[in-house]
Amino acid sequence: MNSRYGRMSAALLTGCTCAALLVSAVLVGGTGRKFYDDDPIAIEVDTEDASGAQPWEIDLVWDLSLNTFARPGRTLDPPRAGNINTIDEVPDSNWFTNRIGARPLSTADIARGPQTGEGPSGQLTVIRPKQAGAAPGFTARDERGDVWFVSLDAAGHPDAATGAIMVANKLFWALGYWQVENYLIAIDPDRIAIADSARMRPPSGSNRPMRKSDLDAVFAHSHRRADGSYRAAAGKAIPGTVLGGFKYHGTRPDDPNDIVPHEDRRELRGLRVFGAWTNLVDMKAGNTLDTLIEENGRHVVRHYLQDVGSTFGVGAHGLHDYDEGFEFLYEGGILLRRLVTLGLYRSAWQTARYEDVPAIGRFEAEAFEPRTWRPRVPTSAYLRARDDDTFWAARRVAAFTDEQILAAARAGEYSDPNAAPYLARILMARRDRIARAYLPAINPLVDFALNAQGRLTFANAAEAAGVATAPQGYSATWAHFDNTTEDTRPIGTETTGAGPSIEAPPGLPTGAGAYIKVQVRALTPPEPSWAVPVDVYFRRLADGWKLVGLERRVGGGD
Template identity: 35%
Template sequence: MKRLINLEKKERVRLWQRAVTMSLIFTFSAWGLVPVNAVTVQELDQTIKGQEISFYREFFEKVLYKPVSQFLRLDWIIDKATMRKHSALDVNIYDEVPDSGFFTNRHGKKRLSKEELQRGANQGSGPKPEGPWAVLKGKASGVTPGLVIQDLAGDRYLLKFDPQENPEMTTSSEIISQKFLHAIGYHVAEYYLVQFLPDILKVNPQTTYYNKDGFKKPLTKEALTDLLSDVPKYKGGKVRASASKMLPKPNKGNSDLEGRNKKDPDDLIPHENRRSLRALRVFGSWLNHYDLREGNTLDVIAEENGKAYIKHYLIDFGSTLGSSAYRSKVPAATHENVVDWFETGKAMGEFKIVQKPWEKRWDKNDRLIADNSIGYFDNLYFNPGRWKTQLPHEVFERLTVSDAFWAVKIMIAFSNEDIQAMVDTAEYSKPETAKLLTDILIARRDLIAKDWFDRMTPLDDIQLSIGQKVTGEVQFTDLAVKAGFVKAEETSYRYRLTSGSCHAKKGIMYQEFKSPSFSFQMPDPGKKNCSVLEIQVKRVGQSKWSCPPAKILLSSPSGEAKNIISDIDHGL
């Protein structure tokens, strides 16, 4: 009887164990389905305090305050002294960025059709050009004239125009860049290119705007005429504008590019450690988006599968390509921050023995802008690794090789035809303008990709196959070969498998091979070892093997007698 009781006790314990295990399994399996921090839109709206960050504030903080205060930050000092780099934290074990409120994998994951690329984030067809459009207010911030309008359908749009000297420049920059950034994976508003007769704009006595002197004035018919007098006119007196659909409310203003919003239950990773944000430096260098800053983001509360979350949007693309919204980019833009202490200090010490790259570029262009509809945008003296935004941001300085690899991988997914299709959406009046811009973007994509690929081991689609006995085979795609930057026959690879202690790598020989696959002796999956495959690449004419190597961590899940890829890393 006693034995029976004991058995029952054991059985009871086992039952409890099973119940706990099952509940844990249920919980974790349900993690992906049911949100952990399930909150409603209202709750999130009440919890999160909105913020608006102006350019002046960012300028002060990034250009004046931080360069001084960072010397009082021990973490910054330690990082600089030890040259420590930080891995991005929003990545999965395959070195990819899963979908989140910041990013949704699109063209890089699955090629979008030409129609999808040209549609971008647009859901409809924009405000009807025959109008009438009710003008609700003049745009309060920024440097370009803008109007908030409401069409007959009740949708609200922000209209932005081109400067007189640069017809089609700002509007095209907005339309094209929105398409690119959407296809890449960022959340952007709907942008439409509209051409309309100014008389479809209807003002009412309550409408106000800020005039060029910063005073709030009633937007009368005369004031509207005056506002549009500096805007280029097209055939039949039409005006061209970009119309960005106002994002749904509630929105919480601008997002920080450093730190995190502690009130947002999904925002657990400091933004400077998000690859999706760091990589904006690479995408920015492609689209020449030098106005990447906190003020050009917008947090919107969205709802999906019954869960409310913050969707982080990028807004305002008027300062992309060759445009700086109200004029062409200045020659130093993208080569230096607006106030670049390092470059200025360096120039002081160099006594102008050598000219700066932007100065050489400007002189080589005879200090002229080739096409006013594009603005100042070309690839002369373009150095992708040294491309800079207007204001310095920690998040962009933290870009690692892995982050750049991820970004470049998405970039080269855009074919020449894709790029042309998206440029065509700007509807340039002169075909040669569209052709020139397409050529610049294609060449720039390749320059960026080559530059970054030279600093890493650009291997992707890494697959592990397990053979009989203890043989494994790894297959991969060399993206530099795939993109046509180098020939397969001019490429050699080598690998080595380090197993056991991660620190005892000396003396482990590399095995060289030519094709993008190799077989190797699998480590014993039974042992809890650190088994890392390191792969490097060397092109003809290069004396050294690529560095950092691509690393594949092999491990066996508990209970299984085989190794699987448990981590892919392209280095820091």
């Protein structure tokens, strides 16, 4: 975990013993180590048993009001993300799994996404009405006994909601989030049964058995195809005991492994970029889900982005409103401008142009500005995203090839032959805008390595993405690094290179276990931020050097 925060918290969680308190006091006093033998951590292991976690309900009205008006956790100088490892990356965990940009993904991998099977088997039997989400639907069990959450397209909007669910499901899986297995299915209303145990509570009335008329009402609000069938997205029930959603601020009090405030988790801050790319406007606790599962002999909580369907230009009931993605539900400053100018003030959404592709809806790239994109309601994690968080996220968006994006778009299986190519084209254009907005904003050097002969190599993420020109060269300053006191002692003089490769000066340590610190910056950079060095740390092994640390210097979030 990043620095001392995660290690100290983990120590305290194992028991408030005198020994643990003594260890934490020593660490706070600065006599611990900056890097440990297992750095950089690749997997964030949940070490504590969370079997005491209990289901909870988040009051969504209160959560919306809190995030709209109070905006918990907002600060002009947010801290560095709390769950990154020592090389500025997010480890795999029950929150996130590194995929795009971290390992090869074929177009077939993207098209499959989280799917592990073939979808519902045989006849569906409705076991209860739909309990979450705005799209028409119900909960059913198939002939294998698997439970499915079925969502249909709204009447008059064929393929729109179900297509968005399928495409976004693939993209967010590739980005690294835990996702529900979704499958497209065709439903014949005459072949749907209702379980004797199925019950529902109408808006006015008491709990009663579910009737065929209740199911007919669902289909009445759904799009009926020419052959009489209904297209639906079937999401497989998530393994484990459902605990309810998670908030974008604070921690879950009954999960001993949940030690990093959610507003400081990088993968949640990164949704500021991923949400902008896909226009995920409905970013809220109600679209998340925690489950209690058994892993490595203990119970732990797994965290899902359960519903990412309110993406692109459509929602559960049809097209997004024109201002979605451009403004929060409430923006006092904009309301005041419109009042003062008697309505003459114009926002970007009022001049945006959309092509007539109903299945995709109001989704475009010309008026899109990544840094000013807005969900309906700002979350704490969204507000606390720093330049190093958005750089991390933008690298993942930029890692999608045109072919991978098209493969995801085709997963929507749109009946309109223009829909998938149009969606892919807009996603590609928004990808490029995100890369231009975020990759050059800080020193974009990545993939550092130091060979046994003392040659330092790296890459420039902004240049590689084609959104910035290369500087005239790079410089590096070298120093011995004391892993306990964090003191440094210079090694030779500054060295330079015309490209992303620099020779070390004579005098690098040769003994195993030695540490060095290298500060790398651009010479005559195209962006002022590139003159601010990236600090990288290496530990000497018997056969060479291992990268153990990377730190970027950034200001506060915007």
